Amino acid sequence: MSQVISVREVQDMIRDGKNLNHIPADAILTPSARELIQDWEMDGNGKNGAAENGKANGSSPYVAGEHIAPPPKNLNSKSSKAELEAFFRSSYAQQLKEQICAMGRRLWEREYVDGNGGNMAIRVGEDIAICTPTLVSKGSLKPEDMCLVDFEGNQLCGTKKRTSEILMHLQMMKRQPKAIATCHCHPPYSTAFAVVGEAPPTCMLPEYEVFCSVGVAPYRTPGSPDMGKLVAELTDQYNTILMANHGVVTWSHNNIEEAYWRMEIIEAYCRTIVVAGQLGKPIQTFTGPQMKDILSIKKSLGFVDPRYNMKECELCDSGEWRPGATCQAPQSGEPTIGLDAEAEAAVKAITDQILSQMK
Numbered sequence: 001m002s003q004v005i006s007v008r009e010v011q012d013m014i015r016d017g018k019n020l021n022h023i024p025a026d027a028i029l030t031p032s033a034r035e036l037i038q039d040w041e042m043d044g045n046g047k048n049g050a051a052e053n054g055k056a057n058g059s060s061p062y063v064a065g066e067h068i069a070p071p072p073k074n075l076n077s078k079s080s081k082a083e084l085e086a087f088f089r090s091s092y093a094q095q096l097k098e099q100i101c102a103m104g105r106r107l108w109e110r111e112y113v114d115g116n117g118g119n120m121a122i123r124v125g126e127d128i129a130i131c132t133p134t135l136v137s138k139g140s141l142k143p144e145d146m147c148l149v150d151f152e153g154n155q156l157c158g159t160k161k162r163t164s165e166i167l168m169h170l171q172m173m174k175r176q177p178k179a180i181a182t183c184h185c186h187p188p189y190s191t192a193f194a195v196v197g198e199a200p201p202t203c204m205l206p207e208y209e210v211f212c213s214v215g216v217a218p219y220r221t222p223g224s225p226d227m228g229k230l231v232a233e234l235t236d237q238y239n240t241i242l243m244a245n246h247g248v249v250t251w252s253h254n255n256i257e258e259a260y261w262r263m264e265i266i267e268a269y270c271r272t273i274v275v276a277g278q279l280g281k282p283i284q285t286f287t288g289p290q291m292k293d294i295l296s297i298k299k300s301l302g303f304v305d306p307r308y309n310m311k312e313c314e315l316c317d318s319g320e321w322r323p324g325a326t327c328q329a330p331q332s333g334e335p336t337i338g339l340d341a342e343a344e345a346a347v348k349a350i351t352d353q354i355l356s357q358m359k
């Protein structure tokens with residue numbers, strides 16, 4: 001079996017002045033180890049050797065268990081304690097734990113979490129998941145902090161106690177069988193939308209439309225079964241859920257990295273539209289056909305979205321998706337201009353006045 005090299009080992013090698021090009025070509029690099037090697041190379045160290053090692057391991061380092069044998073097929077909450085422990089200590093589980101730590105670090109560095117806020121989970125069997133512990137900052141997570149739980153939230157392995165918000169993640173996974181990974185945090189701009197209980201207006205930036213389908217769940221006490229239920233019900237149609245007066249939770253059918261990406265994308269989007277709204281210019285939005293194109297890309301990626309069956313004219317002009325606008329799809333491919341009820345009323349009043357003067 002190939003040697004697995006963690007970020008700590010790479011750090012030790014760099015510290016000891018060892019040449020990273022000597023890492024065996026068939027070694028499996030953990031995601032954070034690979035990132036560190038890439039940084040090291042970009043800083044002008046080494047040439048191609050270490051990068052080639054990275055490439056030898058495949059295209060995406062974040063696909064769960066891509067290079068390491070996955071757990072036994074029927075592993076579940078009823079498996080023996082010994083089987084569960086063996087799995088929890090396996091290289092496969094180790095890789096997933098390191099992915100969670102890497103994502104935690106990125107959440108913390110981007111200031112999407114404060115204190116011990118935020119939590120993540122990865123489904124690893126029929127009804128079991130690896131998740132983050134309670135009372136640990138996402139900026140300092142270690143693989144050995146992780147927990148294994150069943151879908152009722154009972155802890156099966158791990159020395160630290162699992163997060164109190166795990167029930168929500170598990171209810172999402174139960175309700176949405178495609179959900180492999182879930183990520184929850186409190187990014188400020190997106191959470192501001194959650195505080196006003198409103199999904200951001202759509203039809204402005206393609207990346208957001210492709211990766212995020214945003215629903216809003218009403219407020220319930222964090223960690224309560226009711227909270228989990230309300231969020232879980234939205235996972236049929238949405239992969240990014242604003243939790244009113246709380247934060248955001250995302251899920252992915254691919255891996256934890258993608259669930260994390262959704263956080264970056266919704267947060268950047270919310271920041272951008274808040275700034276765009278202050279520029280004193282009308283907001284340009286996609287036309288219906290432009291939006292239809294984006295949604296077809298989204299569909300091909302297997303992402304859920306409640307708009308797939310909507311008519312083109314409804315996509316960027318419907319009251320549901322852009323409050324205050326009416327269904328008026330333009331004839332040409334020109335971008336539409338954001339319609340504001342007040343501005344429209346003012347334009348109508350002026351037009352009426354001019355028309356009456358012309359009589």
Ligand SMILES: [Zn+2]
Binds near residue numbers: 117184186222
């Ligand atoms: Zn929270």
